[in-house]
Amino acid sequence: MFCPKCKSMLVLNRATGQRECKRPNCNHSESKGETKITSREIEKKEMVVTEGLEGTLPTAKIICEKCDHNEATWVIRQTRAADEPSTRIYQCTNAKCKHKWREY
Ligand SMILES: [Zn+2]
Numbered sequence: 014m015f016c017p018k019c020k021s022m023l024v025l026n027r028a029t030g031q032r033e034c035k036r037p038n039c040n041h042s043e044s045k046g047e048t049k050i051t052s053r054e055i056e057k058k059e060m061v062v063t064e065g066l067e068g069t070l071p072t073a074k075i076i077c078e079k080c081d082h083n084e085a086t087w088v089i090r091q092t093r094a095a096d097e098p099s100t101r102i103y104q105c106t107n108a109k110c111k112h113k114w115r116e117y
Pocket residue numbers: 016017018019020021034035036039040041
């Protein structure tokens with residue numbers, strides 16, 4: 014077992030059952046058998062994929078500004094920044110139009 018931070022050998026601490034990095038300025042330690050979720054995996058979970066789900070999307074009675082069709086599907090686009098509000102994206106259900114716009 015090697016430290017994932019600094020790649021030096023981890024030492025098993027028999028008192029705590031944890032493997033610890035003895036390198037100064039690192040002090041990384043991990044429990045036996047614990048699987049750490051990397052930040053990369055967390056990022057994937059935060060991404061909200063809402064496109065490509067046509068047919069299962071909710072619809073709203075709203076006038077398309079391009080073709081005057083009165084129905085559109087909508088999805089919520091959640092931005093990654095927590096302080097920004099989520100945006101509702103509409104798409105015209107008229108197959109010849111499929112105009113997309115966002116709610117302001
Ligand atoms: Zn280390």
